[in-house]
Amino acid sequence: MGIGASIFLLALGAILAFAVEADISGLDIGVIGWILMIAGLAGLVITLWFWNSRRRTVVTRQTQAPVAGTGYTSEYREVRRDDVPPPPPPAYS
Numbered sequence: 001m002g003i004g005a006s007i008f009l010l011a012l013g014a015i016l017a018f019a020v021e022a023d024i025s026g027l028d029i030g031v032i033g034w035i036l037m038i039a040g041l042a043g044l045v046i047t048l049w050f051w052n053s054r055r056r057t058v059v060t061r062q063t064q065a066p067v068a069g070t071g072y073t074s075e076y077r078e079v080r081r082d083d084v085p086p087p088p089p090p091a092y093s
Helices: 004-018 029-053
Strands: 057-062 075-079
Touching: 004 029
Parallel strands: none
Antiparallel strands: 057 075
């Protein structure tokens, strides 16, 4: 959904829940506002969770020693961070 859409749903839901006092037959504007706020909050939490989980990559490699019969195994863990900032915009002169 994205952070912008989630904040928009939160704001729209708050406006409908707390500021609008219209009567529409068959609809409760306050309940619709609360539903939109819950949907916006859920979208924000899910978006932030996905952003946090994709920033780290864990690579595990196992290698066997070339000498036959030794049974030696070495293992290391490499953590790569994909937090490289984007390049700066081109300079206009």
